[in-house]
Amino acid sequence: MGSEQQETSVAAGPVGQQLQRARELKGLSISEIADQQHLRSSIIQAIEAGDYSKIDTELFLKGYIRAYARQVDLDGDALIRDLDAELAPIRQQREEEQQAHPLANIERRRERKRQLAKALLVVILLALAGYGAFYFLSGQDAGLAEEPAEATDSVEVPSEQAVAGSPLTEGSEEEAGPAEETEFSVSVEESANEVSEQVPPVVDGAPSEEQLEQPEPTMVSGDDVDLQEGTGLPVTAEQQSAIEPEAVPAEPEVAQSASSSTARLEMTFSADCWIQVTDATGQRLASALRREGDRLDVTGVPPLKVVVGAMNAVEAIQFQGEPLEMDSFRVVNNRSEFTLEP
Numbered sequence: 001m002g003s004e005q006q007e008t009s010v011a012a013g014p015v016g017q018q019l020q021r022a023r024e025l026k027g028l029s030i031s032e033i034a035d036q037q038h039l040r041s042s043i044i045q046a047i048e049a050g051d052y053s054k055i056d057t058e059l060f061l062k063g064y065i066r067a068y069a070r071q072v073d074l075d076g077d078a079l080i081r082d083l084d085a086e087l088a089p090i091r092q093q094r095e096e097e098q099q100a101h102p103l104a105n106i107e108r109r110r111e112r113k114r115q116l117a118k119a120l121l122v123v124i125l126l127a128l129a130g131y132g133a134f135y136f137l138s139g140q141d142a143g144l145a146e147e148p149a150e151a152t153d154s155v156e157v158p159s160e161q162a163v164a165g166s167p168l169t170e171g172s173e174e175e176a177g178p179a180e181e182t183e184f185s186v187s188v189e190e191s192a193n194e195v196s197e198q199v200p201p202v203v204d205g206a207p208s209e210e211q212l213e214q215p216e217p218t219m220v221s222g223d224d225v226d227l228q229e230g231t232g233l234p235v236t237a238e239q240q241s242a243i244e245p246e247a248v249p250a251e252p253e254v255a256q257s258a259s260s261s262t263a264r265l266e267m268t269f270s271a272d273c274w275i276q277v278t279d280a281t282g283q284r285l286a287s288a289l290r291r292e293g294d295r296l297d298v299t300g301v302p303p304l305k306v307v308v309g310a311m312n313a314v315e316a317i318q319f320q321g322e323p324l325e326m327d328s329f330r331v332v333n334n335r336s337e338f339t340l341e342p
Contacts (some may be wrong), residue, residue: 274309
């Protein structure tokens with residue numbers, strides 16, 4: 001009964017006054033109502049005074065009034081109906097102001113469109129930047145992965161008959177080094193023959209015609225000792241060695257010059273691998289696909305530029321007879337390029 005009398009006694013007047021009278025009947029202060037709703041006291045005062053301009057939107061205003069009505073035991077729906085009746089003149093006045101000043105409304109719409117256009121432009125730029133980065137990275141990875149495959153496709157696999165007569169076969173590469181050594185050995189033999197022609201030949205212990213024309217040394221009776229010509233003194237071992245011509249050490253010098261002008265590379269493979277070797281003159285010493293168990297042995301003018309299509313397929317590398325550590329080479333996508341110098 002008490003609550004019905006309370007609702008009847010406060011049902012007249014504006015919404016703010018109804019809430020204020022219900023609060024005073026319950027003996028509550030403005031700060032207590034504000035604390036329960038977690039609002040500022042000024043908001044409760046504005047509601048009770050009917051100054052709704054301090055509230056941001058009608059949605060917030062209606063929510064505050066419903067909560068206030070529950071605190072003072074009033075019907076929230078009835079208060080909202082009274083509130084709509086109070087706000088009707090304010091809404092009509094607002095519409096009249098907008099009609100009287102259409103430029104403000106147009107400017108508001110334009111500002112909203114500009115904000116939407118800016119947001120859309122930012123989204124488009126971010127999408128283009130992401131697509132460009134993805135295309136660049138994917139193209140770079142694809143180029144590194146396809147380069148050894150393209151090089152392999154460009155090399156024609158010869159038949160067995162073509163391999164027998166081709167200069168790029170493995171046998172010809174391995175025989176390149178011995179062929180050059182043969183040429184150097186021939187030149188050494190020719191130089192040795194020239195030296196031997198300068199020395200008077202002796203056949204079966206018999207003196208040559210040049211030795212017969214020379215005067216015979218005077219011999220001391222009873223002794224088989226050669227005497228110096230015109231002096232009668234014996235010929236010593238040092239003097240005899242000075243008279244005889246010395247052998248020309250041509251072969252070591254030739255071998256040393258040959259080793260300094262060329263470099264030798266040896267490689268063995270544990271799986272299929274495309275390999276290319278080029279010397280300093282631009283001559284391509286090797287450019288083919290090597291199989292498991294194959295061996296590469298080439299010789300050329302240093303430095304040697306080496307391109308390996310599958311580094312994990314290389315079992316061992318020797319340069320100038322010395323083994324090399326494969327961990328020291330830079331490998332990208334199992335592919336490596338490096339230069340070897342003596």
